[in-house]
Amino acid sequence: MKISTKGRYALLLIIDLAQHQDEGFVSLKEIANRQGISKKYLEQIVIPLNQAHMLSSNRGSQGGYRLIENPRTISVYDILSATEECMLPVSCLETGNHLCDRENQCMIKWMWEGLSEVTQDYLKSISLQDLVDHTTPSKQTR
Template sequence: MKISTKGRYALRMLLDLAEHRNEGFIALKDIAERQDISKKYLEQIVPILNKSDILVSNRGFQGGYQLAQEPDRITVGEILRLTEGSLAPVACLASNAANCSRSDFCETLPVWKGLNDVINKYLDGITLADIVEQYHCTETDNYVI
C-alpha cells in the first residue's frame, strides 16, 4: 500500500486547519503557503473533503475553510479512505472487490486480513488532535541552548 500525494496533502491541509481552528475560516492560499503545496492541487482535494463531514466552506470576503468537527473526532483512517479509497493491502479485500474465486481455500487470505485489520486499527486510532499534540510536544522537547 502506498499513500498518494492526494492523501498526504489532504492530511496536511486538515492538520493546518486543526492548528488554526480558532482563527475562523482559513483561505486556501494561506494553507497552501504554510504547507508549501500548490493552491491548484488543494483545490482538487477540497471537493472530496467538502462532500464529507470533515470540511466546511464559506464563500465571500471572509471565506475559506474550517473543520466541521473537532480535531479529536477526525481520524487519519477516515481522511485516507476519503482520498485513497480502500486501504486494503490486496485487491480481494477492497470493499468494492468482486468475490475472489479462491477465497474459500486461499491459504494467504488470513495474512492479508490480519494486515488489513492492523492498518485500519492503527490509522483509525490516530486523530488530527493527536498529531498536533505530538508535534507540539516534540517541538518543545527540542529546545537547545
C-alpha cells in the first residue's frame, strides 16, 4: 500500500483542524498558509472528509471547517480510508476483483490478507489525538 499525497495532506489538514479546534471554524486559506499546501488542493481533500462525516463547514466571513468528532475517536485509518482509493496491499483482495486466474489455488493470498489486517489494525490504533500529541511545528513534514 502506498499512501498518496492526498492521503498525507488529509492527515496534515485534519491535524491542523484538531490543533485549532478551540478557534471554531478554520478557513482553508489559514490551513494552506500554515501547512504550505495549495488551497485548491485542500478544497479537493475536504470533499471526501465531509462525505465521511468528519468535518462540518460554514460559509461566509466566519466560514471554514471544523471537526465534528473528538480527535480521540477519529483514527488514522478513518482519515486515510476516506481519502485513499484503496487501502489494500494487493488488488486481488478487493471485493469483486477476480483478475487473478490463481485466486482459488493461491498459496500466498493468506499472507496478503494478514498484511492487510495488520496494517489496518495499526492505523486504527492511532487516533487523531495521538498525532496531535506527537506533532510539533518543527516535526511536521510532507
